[in-house]
Amino acid sequence: xxxxxxxxxxxxxxxxxxxxxxxxxxxxxxxxxxxxxxxxxxxxxxxxxxxxxxxxxxxxxxxxxxxxxxxxxxxxxxxxxxxxxxxxxxxxxxxxxxxxxxxxxxxxxxx
Amino acid sequence: xxxxxxxxxxxxxxxxxxxxxxxxxxxxxxxxxxxxxxxxxxxxxxxxxxxxxxxxxxxxxxxxxxxxxxxxxxxxxxxxxxxxxxxxxxxxxxxxxxxxxxxxxxxxxxxxxx
Numbered sequence: 001x002x003x004x005x006x007x008x009x010x011x012x013x014x015x016x017x018x019x020x021x022x023x024x025x026x027x028x029x030x031x032x033x034x035x036x037x038x039x040x041x042x043x044x045x046x047x048x049x050x051x052x053x054x055x056x057x058x059x060x061x062x063x064x065x066x067x068x069x070x071x072x073x074x075x076x077x078x079x080x081x082x083x084x085x086x087x088x089x090x091x092x093x094x095x096x097x098x099x100x101x102x103x104x105x106x107x108x109x110x111x
Numbered sequence: 112x113x114x115x116x117x118x119x120x121x122x123x124x125x126x127x128x129x130x131x132x133x134x135x136x137x138x139x140x141x142x143x144x145x146x147x148x149x150x151x152x153x154x155x156x157x158x159x160x161x162x163x164x165x166x167x168x169x170x171x172x173x174x175x176x177x178x179x180x181x182x183x184x185x186x187x188x189x190x191x192x193x194x195x196x197x198x199x200x201x202x203x204x205x206x207x208x209x210x211x212x213x214x215x216x217x218x219x220x221x222x223x224x225x
Contacts, residue, residue, distance in 0.1 A: 001170060003194075007151075009151075029130035032212055034212070034213070034214075041217075042200070043201060043218055043219055044214070045216070046213045046214065046218050047114060049212070049213075076159070089153055089154065093212070098156065098159075098169075099156075099214070101153045101154045101155070103151060103152060103153040104153045104193060
């Protein structure tokens with residue numbers, strides 16, 4: 001079936017620096033790309049999303065970029081803080097509303 | 112705040128046992144989903160539904176049944192549990208037909224099959 005590849009699986013960055021997570025998808029009809037954050041012992045929560053009619057979206061220290069030609073999208077967290085330590089999941093969907101999920105990135109912020 | 116409530120929070124059963132996981136949402140969402148989460152696999156869709164009485168097969172349906180009795184209630188049934196079904200199960204709801212694609216997840220049910 002369709003897959004979304006997410007890399008890296010583990011990411012360690014120094015507090016205050018930036019973190020980047022990359023995802024690639026297979027279906028060129030995909031038009032919705034959300035990112036979810038899951039803190040330890042918690043459920044996943046939407047942090048930002050982007051639709052295919054945009055190339056960039058930014059909110060509160062988060063930037064999402066979408067390159068439809070390369071079928072690639074990415075999450076960039078600027079000025080990372082300890083509270084950013086969590087699992088991050090990307091996903092992609094098209095007209096049938098089914099989300100195809102990446103396998104997750106464990107982000108570790110080093111003090 | 113959208114609300115999705117799962118029960119139980121934890122469940123231990125034996126191989127061959129019968130388990131029912133419950134989920135109730137008060138978001139008035141049409142879509143409800145059952146996912147399992149395992150290290151290295153992320154979230155995998157088991158079954159989903161777009162309304163009472165409707166059931167759709169997800170990506171990993173084998174060994175699972177589901178039933179949507181009302182708009183609010185969605186159940187996941189394991190009739191002959193196996194150790195491979197040991198996992199963290201999440202229920203979620205959304206309403207993509209009304210451009211509300213955000214998934215609201217419950218707190219999860221941790222199932223252990225001995």
